[in-house]
Amino acid sequence: MHFAIPGDLATPSGGYGYDRALIAHLPAQGWRARVLALPGGFPMPDRAAMAAAAAAFAALPDGAVVLADGLAFGVLDAVAQAHAARLRLVALVHHPLADETGVDAATAARLTRSERSALATARAVVCTSQVTADRLVAGFGVAADRITVAVPGTAAPAHPAPGRGDPPTILSVGSLTRRKGHDVLIAALAALADLSWRARIVGPAPDPTVAAALAAQIAAAGLQGRITLAGPVADAGAEYAGADIFALASRHEGFGMAYAEALAHGLPVVATRVGPVAGFVPADAGGLVAPDDAPALAAALGALLRDPATRRRAAVAAARAGAALPGWDDTAARVARVLDGVMS
Known part of the structure; x- marks a missing residue:
């Protein structure tokens, strides 16, 4: 599986942390992720970044399974449309790009149009929460049966914190x-x-x-x-x-x-x-x-x-x-079932 990820995978954020955890845990589910590195700057890429992303997708072999992080996929609608027939595209959506705090109305409308168009090309969509899944059904025209919710896992076993800080x-x-x-x-x-x-x-x-x-x-x-x-x-x-x-x-x-x-x-x-x-x-x-x-x-x-x-x-x-929260193996297993499905 080719995992299309924009920017620096080591970035300390929840979205990139999710991507890193999938890469680490998918092999146990029978899938190895090969990172398809895309330029930084997404979801507001310049022309050079868009051209580089287009070239990266064009270089993939026919029939390749591509899991694309929504930070980039949501604005790669033209690229996705160009390759949807020959690649097995799966979108990974953390939350719609237009929902980011501080996005003005015009930009939000543009991002919604591009993400809606890109998602229409995906054979399946993975969301990190049911709230996001419901949002895609209601606002982006994605059929519920095309969406799988794979909530993030946790890395540590639950244990009560000592609570002895002085000061806390x-x-x-x-x-x-x-x-x-x-x-x-x-x-x-x-x-x-x-x-x-x-x-x-x-x-x-x-x-x-x-x-x-x-x-x-x-x-x-x-x-x-x-x-x-x-x-x-x-x-x-x-x-x-x-x-x-x-x-x-x-x-x-x-x-x-x-x-x-x-x-x-x-x-x-x-x-x-x-x-x-x-x-x-x-x-x-x-x-x-x-x-x-x-x-x-x-x-x-x-x-x-x-x-x-x-x-x-x-x-x-x-x-x-x-x-009660799932572990990363649980999350990876749900994503692996989606990848298995697009191969059938």
């Missing part, structure tokens, strides 16, 4: 983008400045302007010594293991892999009710609030910070929910 460490994992809502988290933490805590926001900064704005917000609140913008890390597992509470104020999620990893590590989780998150993060694991509601986020975090017993109970509930 609040961890947030996600790229420094508007969609991840780190500005809302910082506002909530500013309202809790009288309590004892420290916070680490872990993730790459694809948009320097967002990163600069977050740093300025932290400085304006006088929290430079308490909130660390840690950047990307080689071992996110160590971050989860060293934390006491997980909090992420996402405005939109295709699934929410960071929330799932936090549950798997037995961390109390304060989450936003976006996408499928409320479907697998139970309220008793820490708290579920509306997006862009800093006071509600502060209230949920404050309850955990003020009472260690509440924090311990939330950790037990989180570990219980984490134990």
Whole structure:
């Protein structure tokens, strides 16, 4: 199987993490993934990137199975149409491109048109959540029987977090983008400045302007010594293991892999009710609030910070929910069945 992936596969994000996990776990299901490297810049590629992607698809042999990451596939409609008859195309959709936070109306309309056209060429579609699957049926004309939901697995066994940080460490994992809502988290933490805590926001900064704005917000609140913008890390597992509470104020999620990893590590989780998150993060694991509601986020975090017993109970509930999540072998098995199907 040729796995078409744009940009740097090592990028520390949920989408790329999903791709890496599939590459690692599909061989046990009888499939070896050969990475078809596409240029960076997707989903807003320049002409050179589009030409290189077109050439990469053209070089594939007739009958090849191609699993294409939606970050690129959604704008490769012309390429997909040119090769749909000779290649076995399978689309992997984390969430529709037009749903990214901050996309203007004209761009969203263009992305919707191109992604709808590209998906029409795919023999099958893999989605990372039922919410995304429903979105593709309702808004992109994809028949439900062409879609398989393969939710992300988790890498760690569930176990209660010790919760013995002094002060407690609040961890947030996600790229420094508007969609991840780190500005809302910082506002909530500013309202809790009288309590004892420290916070680490872990993730790459694809948009320097967002990163600069977050740093300025932290400085304006006088929290430079308490909130660390840690950047990307080689071992996110160590971050989860060293934390006491997980909090992420996402405005939109295709699934929410960071929330799932936090549950798997037995961390109390304060989450936003976006996408499928409320479907697998139970309220008793820490708290579920509306997006862009800093006071509600502060209230949920404050309850955990003020009472260690509440924090311990939330950790037990989180570990219980984490134990119910699938592993990556389960995810890979579902994707492998899709690949088997397009060969028949």
